[in-house]
Amino acid sequence: MTIDTKILLRIFLIIALISASQAIYCQSNQGENIFSPENRLKFGNYLYKEKDYLRALPELKEYLKTKTDDTTQFRFADCFFRLNRFSEAEYNFRTLFSSPTLADESRLKFFESLFFDNDYAALREYSERNSYSDFKYSNEVNRLKYISFFFDDSILPKENEMLNAFPDSVRPQILNYYLLKKFPPAKSVATAAILSAIIPGAGKIYTGEIGDGITAFAATALSAYLAYSNFHNDHQFRGWLFTGLTAFFYGGNIYGSAASAQIYNVRMKFDFQKSVKLFFEERNYFLPEINF
Amino acid sequence: MKFIFMLFFLSAVSLFAQNEFVKWEAAPASYEINNADRHDYTLDRSGFGMTILSVLRNGYYFFVSDLDGDNCAFSPSCSAFFLQAVKETSIFKGALMFADRFTRDINFFKGLNHYPQLPDRKFYDPSSNYTLHSAKIKFNLP
Amino acid sequence: MKIKLSAILIYLLISPSAWAQSSLSIQFDYAEKLFNEKQYFDSITEFKRLLFIDSDGQYSYRANLIIGKCYKEGAKFDDAIKYFSFAAKNSNAPEENFEARTQIIRTNILRRTTDRALQLCDELDTDPAFVDKKDEINYWRGWAYIFADDWKNASLVFGRIDPNHELKILAEKTEKAKVSVTFAKVISYILPGAGAIYCGNFLSGLMSAGWNLLAGYWTMNSFAENRAFDGIVVGELVWLRFYRGAIQNAEEFAVEKNLKISNQSLRYLQNEYKGIKP
Known part of the structure; x- marks a missing residue:
């Protein structure tokens, strides 16, 4: 073996060793890297931006196990919010109430979670506590509180109080809703039944079902006439048959008029809720868009 | 042009983006075509009266209703409504509810009423809306 | 020597990226x-x-x-x-x-x-x-x-x-x-119940024919006895109803039967067919 080849061999060995170690280093490094907390955070943030909240959740959670980071915690809570898992969102936004950077935003989001969770009682209770009420978005929360009165059956606040929470441009519409909520258009079940007892079908006409009212009147009148004419012509059996039919139509109509009045009232409420919901949804409940 | 295409593409993606609210599993799609609904002949065994009534209803289905075509504009049909009504309330109240339904059915202009329509254009009108319990009244389709 | 060294250098440069690739x-x-x-x-x-x-x-x-x-x-x-x-x-x-x-x-x-x-x-x-x-x-x-x-x-x-x-x-x-849906309908126009029988629903077809016969007899009888009002009522409410019903039923039975046949083949395709499927 010449010296040249010996040197060459040594160089080769060294290089092989270096490259092998580098390879091992690289592999472990890369392999760990993908699932390291930092990389999970990066991937989680990417998923969050892609609106894949369900997949972002575990990534952000893994990161939060190793570090406390308000922005990430906020996004983590927001994932629950976007997935309509409001009670988990409430819990996680609450942990940020003393955050130096996101205290106000997380408070707002906390109230939004209560609102969309339909937990109006809690929303009103918290919003009136001093420790919760004085912050950057108090006006927004106040409005949410007033909007919530349209969605349940609790006693409405004073008209002016409510109107003042909203911008001038929508006040006439809010007033309109306020009055509809306070004095809902309703038909009396008893009136409908009594009207139909006096004149068959009248109760239905009273509740707005004119076609049904006329039909009920015609059916009752026709069968009554047939009963009368059959008795008159001494057809006893047919006479009783049509008498029974008359009673059937007459009784059914009284009952139906009462049911119809009740359905009218429920429908009015249903339509009102739909219209109110649409109105506020179109305006995003007057909430600001918080972006990261 | 390219920019517009990209914009459209991106907006389409974000529109699609979130539709996974819960973790899902494999869901094999059936090749079969859904069968049209036929009358439900199942006997109601919740009580002696109900059994008798459902036997009568089945007789009506078999001898008349299955042969005279599709005449009732409502869903559930009048006979099914009657049985539901009796089951939910009593024979007396059920009969009154049926009488009212029958009157509403012979109204030529029932299309002007506020019944919600099912995909097969039938008026959805369940007996639970007529029991005089306002909490039971629903306007949403099943 | 120089060439060999440069080859080694190149190897050194490539190897990490090769490993990164393998991590992907x-x-x-x-x-x-x-x-x-x-x-x-x-x-x-x-x-x-x-x-x-x-x-x-x-x-x-x-x-x-x-x-x-x-x-x-x-x-x-x-x-x-x-x-x-x-x-x-x-x-x-x-x-x-x-x-x-x-x-x-x-x-x-x-x-x-x-x-x-x-x-x-x-x-x-x-x-x-x-x-x-x-x-x-x-x-x-x-x-x-x-x-x-x-x-x-x-x-x-x-x-x-x-x-x-x-x-x-x-x-x-x-x-x-x-089966042909049109054919089932057409023969039901001529003879109520025939369409149902064509589709294999014998009992239903016979009962349809029976109702039509009975209602037809009542209607004719009423007219024959000079009870025109009864005739019109029975004709409209009973006969016409079952006549229309027979045609409608014939169509429904034909469609249903065809659906059954389709579904049988579809079931075979889904469960037994060995070839590549969508």
């Missing part, structure tokens, strides 16, 4: 393993992670394709088509492009948007890159016709692949077994 492939294998284990939701997450770290887009085609397959398995067809489209866009060879595009067709078939599937088949047909793939395109076109419940065209298209193609024979058999 480890992630790919992991995600694919989840797919094979039918953990489709998690598989999508891991493929998305792969796509996130794969800055050169080496895996863009393969990862998007399998994400699409995962969504397809979960019957989330809209998402599946979205990711198959990504795969088609990122394909590196005509073969890959064809695979992604046929997957879109197959998903459309399962989603029962068969018009779209047929349209996409036509697009593939006119693409000069796939002139040698006519049989495969026709195969999926045939499946699209099957899912559109158009067995006649299905048998025609499968016949173009092979006159004795298994699916051609099945489609032909299915088409032949079906």
